[in-house]
Amino acid sequence: MSSMQRAKQWATFARIWHIYDAKWQNPFDSSKTIAKYLKGQHKPIYHPLSDCGDHVVVINCRDIALPGPxxxxxxxxxxxxYPKGGATWTLAWELHEKNPTKIMERAVHRAVGGTLLRKGLMARLHLFPDEHVSEDLLRHVTSQIPQLRVQPRRLDSYSEEEVRDFPKVFDYPADHVIR
Amino acid sequence: MSFKHLFMKSSFVKAPIQNGIGRYVGQLQRITVKFCKEHSDSKGVRDFIENQVVDFAKQNPGIVVYLKPRRHRAPHVKLEYLNGETEILSAKCLSERELRQWLEVARGSSGEPVARLRKMQHTDRPSIQGVWTPWTNVPPQTNLETFPSEEGYRAPQREQTATEKLRELFARQQEQKQLTEETTGTS
Structure with missing residues (x-):
């Protein structure tokens, strides 16, 4: 193999870093997409025997949105x-309070599948509760995974002017008491 | 090819150093035929020697042919190739015709041991336009972006939201109102 061919091989199998903003996203839907990037299934050269997965940095894990109830x-x-009562069952909101990245981690852990590659793939996943990512990770990132769901706008994101100009559908009567 | 051979190695399709591009070098270099002059196992080999071996040697000047009579031994042919591989072909009870056919097989062989082929095709030029890399078909403005990008990678709003619908309704209503005011004002 000539040095040119070797360099081509390196370029083809180069690992790149993606970033994903989990704000207002369903973690269980997102995990399927993230798993695809971790395994390298988004690449045209994908083959189950070749190690061609990428790194994924997930930010804003605290702001995920779980569907329904x-x-x-x-x-x-x-x-x-350990035997005799080593089991615990934790509700999602409880777990999220304890560790804001845990739900995302468990979702991706499930989505990458139960193979021997799972440990290696999970090692390439970097989860952060907010948008603060250390600079030495962020400098690798060259790509962003598009979000799956539309981010709703909250009332506090509208300016005062926008709120004032918004068409009023109805008005409370003067003697209305809001409790 | 089947995967059931325990000791058969696997390999890819290949030719010894571009053999056949420009010129062809026969890879079979030497055959040594050992046979018995008396035993009937060597009958086919003896017939081959009597009828064909001179012609065979003349037709293939690149191949050295040795004949070694060995008393009361099973006949066999040792095939030696340019790449250093040797192969022993048992000629026991082979007919003259069969032996000739096996020699034809050896003559065209590259000398590589028989192996299961992992792929039935091979190319030195896998792609004219260049093999894929993670940066192929990536829009060049990605180089100038800073990640994470706030706006660029949000999911698109495909349907009209209730807010937009309401705004549109309101705008239309205002327009209508203005129009009626104008008409009543002029008349």
């Missing part, structure tokens, strides 16, 4: 491994 219905199971 899942914050208080989805349960995460953990077992310490």
């Amino acid at each position: 899942e914050w208080y219905q989805r349960v995460f199971f953990h077992h310490t491994g």
Whole structure:
């Protein structure tokens, strides 16, 4: 193999870094997309035997949006491994309070599939609760994964002028009491 | 090809140093035929020697042919190739015709041991336009971006939101109102 061919091979199999903003995103839908990037399935050269996955940095894990009633219905199971009561079941909102990146981690852990590659793939996932990423990680990032869901706008993001000019559908009567 | 051979190695399609591009070098260099002058196992080999071996040697000047009579031994042919590989072909009870056919096989062979082919095709030029890299077909303005980008990678709003619908409705209503005011004012 000539040095030119070798350089081409390196370029083809170069690992690149992606960033994903998890703000207002469903972690279970996002994890499927993220797993695809971790495994390299977004590449035309993908082959299950070739190690062609990328790194993914996920930011704003604290601001994920679980669908429907899942914050208080989805349960995460953990077992310490010891007999006689090593098992715990934690609700999603509880787990999120304890560790804001854990739900995303568990979702991706499930999405990458139960193969021997899982540990290596999970090592290339970097989760952050907010947008603060250390500079030595961020300098690798050359690509961003588009979000899956539309971010809703909250009232506090509208300027005062916009709120004032918004068409009023109805008005409370003068004697209306808001409790 | 089947994957069931325990000891068969796998390889890719290849030719010894571009053999056949420009000129062809026969890879079979030497054959040594050992046979018995008496035993019937060597009958086919003896017939081959009697009828064909001179012609074979004349037709293939690149191949050295040795004949070694060995008393009361099973006949065999040792095939030696340019790449250093040797192969022993048992000629026991082979007919003259069969032996000739096996020699034809050896004559065209590259000398590489028989292997399972992982792919049935090979090319030195996998792609004219260049092989894919992670930077192929990436829009060049990505170089100037700073990541994470706030706006550029949001999911697109495909349907009209209720807010937009309401605004539109309101705008139309205002227009209508203005129009009626104008008409009543002029008349």
